Amino acid sequence: MEQLMRDFFLFLSKNKTLTKLAKRYGLRFGASRFVAGETIERAVDVIKELNRKGLAVTIDYLGEFVDNEQEANEMANHSIEAIRAIGENKLNSQLSLKMTSMGLDISDELVMKNMRRILDEAKAHGVFVTIDMEDYSRCQKTIDIFKQLKKEYDNVGTVLQAYLYRTEKDIEDLNAYHPNLRLVKGAYKESPEVAFPDKKDVDENFKKIIKMHLLNGNYTAVATHDDAIIEYTKQLVKEHNIPNDQFEFQMLYGIRPERQEQLVREGYTMRVYVPYGTDWYGYFMRRLAERPANVAFVLKGILKK
Numbered sequence: 385m386e387q388l389m390r391d392f393f394l395f396l397s398k399n400k401t402l403t404k405l406a407k408r409y410g411l412r413f414g415a416s417r418f419v420a421g422e423t424i425e426r427a428v429d430v431i432k433e434l435n436r437k438g439l440a441v442t443i444d445y446l447g448e449f450v451d452n453e454q455e456a457n458e459m460a461n462h463s464i465e466a467i468r469a470i471g472e473n474k475l476n477s478q479l480s481l482k483m484t485s486m487g488l489d490i491s492d493e494l495v496m497k498n499m500r501r502i503l504d505e506a507k508a509h510g511v512f513v514t515i516d517m518e519d520y521s522r523c524q525k526t527i528d529i530f531k532q533l534k535k536e537y538d539n540v541g542t543v544l545q546a547y548l549y550r551t552e553k554d555i556e557d558l559n560a561y562h563p564n565l566r567l568v569k570g571a572y573k574e575s576p577e578v579a580f581p582d583k584k585d586v587d588e589n590f591k592k593i594i595k596m597h598l599l600n601g602n603y604t605a606v607a608t609h610d611d612a613i614i615e616y617t618k619q620l621v622k623e624h625n626i627p628n629d630q631f632e633f634q635m636l637y638g639i640r641p642e643r644q645e646q647l648v649r650e651g652y653t654m655r656v657y658v659p660y661g662t663d664w665y666g667y668f669m670r671r672l673a674e675r676p677a678n679v680a681f682v683l684k685g686i687l688k689k
């Protein structure tokens with residue numbers, strides 16, 4: 385049943401008509417629990433409040449699967465606006481973004497042009513930029529773009545997904561770049577030909593790649609809400625005397641906020657991923673796919689209206 389619901393929401397997440405309708409009608413159905421707001425002003429207020437609680441942030445202007453050049457350029461402009469807002473408001477925040485929103489499905493030249501604009505601005509404001517990882521069909525291209533940009537900029541990192549068989553090898557290959565990587569379980573629907581179908585195997589691989597990347601001496605962001613993985617990381621860094629400034633935990637805005645604050649109290653860097661903007665639909669559907677309890681929350685919200 386859980387798997388059926390997961391597949392259903394991941395299927396819905398790619399529906400273009402619903403994406404367009406969602407943009408037109410604004411944040412609905414409890415999406416505001418996971419999305420900071422539709423404007424940069426609202427996102428800045430949310431980040432100030434999180435920073436006040438000792439939480440670091442990475443801000444994300446929502447958008448994916450852009451299919452025309454003008455829209456990709458506008459998406460890049462929004463990221464630049466977010467970087468300026470971080471600088472002007474002295475926020476403790478990085479930036480996250482998706483390559484399909486920069487024009488990955490249109491041309492590599494367009495992506496590189498937009499990314500250089502963003503990374504120049506980010507460098508000027510001392511902001512670090514993480515390239516999110518999308519579905520498997522875009523994985524190699526995203527890694528290639530990251531490698532090229534990492535040769536030119538020191539303020540860029542990317543994400544690897546524990547559910548992919550290839551990831552262990554990617555950790556090894558990328559080691560030469562000493563990358564700052566966010567490690568996650570993986571949020572897209574992938575075939576058993578490329579990804580572990582069994583959750584248990586994903587968790588084991590997650591632990592394996594966390595260990596590899598940390599012991600390689602690289603900065604590691606462990607992005608999960610899973611206590612077992614968090615405890616594993618805490619034990620690992622203790623055993624190997626890895627300092628607190630070589631790793632951090634990350635969670636999504638609206639998920640386990642009390643646990644986020646507890647990790648800050650324990651002395652760890654805890655970064656919250658704060659999405660904002662009108663293109664919230666795909667992101668919201670993936671969050672519903674991850675956890676049936678989130679669906680119950682949404683249904684309660686609808687019934688109350």
Ligand code: FDA
Pocket residue numbers: 515516517518543545566568569570571572607608609610611634635636639640656657674675
């Ligand atoms: P999982 O969903 O397996 O949950 C494990 C356990 O965590 C649960 O059994 C429960 O105990 C606890 N838990 C989870 N949610 C809870 C809740 N709401 N309340 C209480 N307990 C809860 N993916 C991707 O493909 N590309 C990317 O670039 C990113 N980027 C990214 C950034 C950040 C900061 C995060 C946190 C995540 C991502 N992801 C991602 C998403 C990631 O791949 C994954 O889909 C989600 O984090 C869910 O997986 P978890 O590791 O949280 O564990």
